[in-house]
Amino acid sequence: MKLSPKLAKQSDPYGGFLLWTTFWRPNPADPDPEMPGLKQSMISYVSLQPEADCMCGSGRTYAACCQAKPLWKPVCHNPDMLGYSVLVPQEARFKTVEAKTLKARFDDIRLAIVEDTPTGGFWIYWGNPGFETEYGVIGFGDLELQEDGTLLVTAMSDARMQALLDLLQEIAADCLDTPKMSKDPTPVIRKPRKKVRKKRNWGRGKWKK
Numbered sequence: 472m473k474l475s476p477k478l479a480k481q482s483d484p485y486g487g488f489l490l491w492t493t494f495w496r497p498n499p500a501d502p503d504p505e506m507p508g509l510k511q512s513m514i515s516y517v518s519l520q521p522e523a524d525c526m527c528g529s530g531r532t533y534a535a536c537c538q539a540k541p542l543w544k545p546v547c548h549n550p551d552m553l554g555y556s557v558l559v560p561q562e563a564r565f566k567t568v569e570a571k572t573l574k575a576r577f578d579d580i581r582l583a584i585v586e587d588t589p590t591g592g593f594w595i596y597w598g599n600p601g602f603e604t605e606y607g608v609i610g611f612g613d614l615e616l617q618e619d620g621t622l623l624v625t626a627m628s629d630a631r632m633q634a635l636l637d638l639l640q641e642i643a644a645d646c647l648d649t650p651k652m653s654k655d656p657t658p659v660i661r662k663p664r665k666k667v668r669k670k671r672n673w674g675r676g677k678w679k680k
């Protein structure tokens with residue numbers, strides 16, 4: 472991961488966090504603006520007071536945790552906007568699902584269908600209620616039913632994946648097998664070096680002979 476020059480300018484390396492967010496919104500240019508719509512990910516900077524809870528989710532204060540660290544570990548909102556977690560991109564792969572039954576089960580208020588084919592589909596997990604922002608509705612994870620019957624669930628953090636697995640357990644446990652899980656390492660961004668201004672000593676008498 473790399474910081475854009477604009478974001479680097481906005482970000483105080485020792486005063487806040489980088490927040491990853493994915494938004495979905497309708498695309499007015501499409502015949503059906505709701506499908507597939509526009510999906511966009513964004514990194515923004517969030518400033519944080521030293522005594523505030525650290526956004527990495529450790530339970531410690533920012534000052535006692537991530538503030539002085541040389542690397543940024545970007546975070547994302549937990550489902551229902553209940554705090555934050557460090558990014559751990561991951562997927563769960565379910566094999567041999569019965570597409571028709573599963574699609575019927577996915578007719579759930581917490582999921583938004585944005586692609587619909589006879590045997591496949593794509594859903595975004597919004598939760599209930601969904602969180603509208605100026606950029607669109609916040610997505611907390613994706614579910615893709617592939618043509619070969621695989622259900623691919625992707626999420627950016629452990630908390631998000633757990634919420635998706637809990638949801639699947641609730642609405643579709645009988646059509647799904649045990650998933651194959653895989654995780655990517657947490658992306659990191661090296662913080663720019665702190666600029667230390669050299670103090671000049673213009674003390675009295677310095678230039679006197």
Ligand SMILES: [Zn+2]
Binds near residue numbers: 525526536
């Ligand atoms: Zn921390």
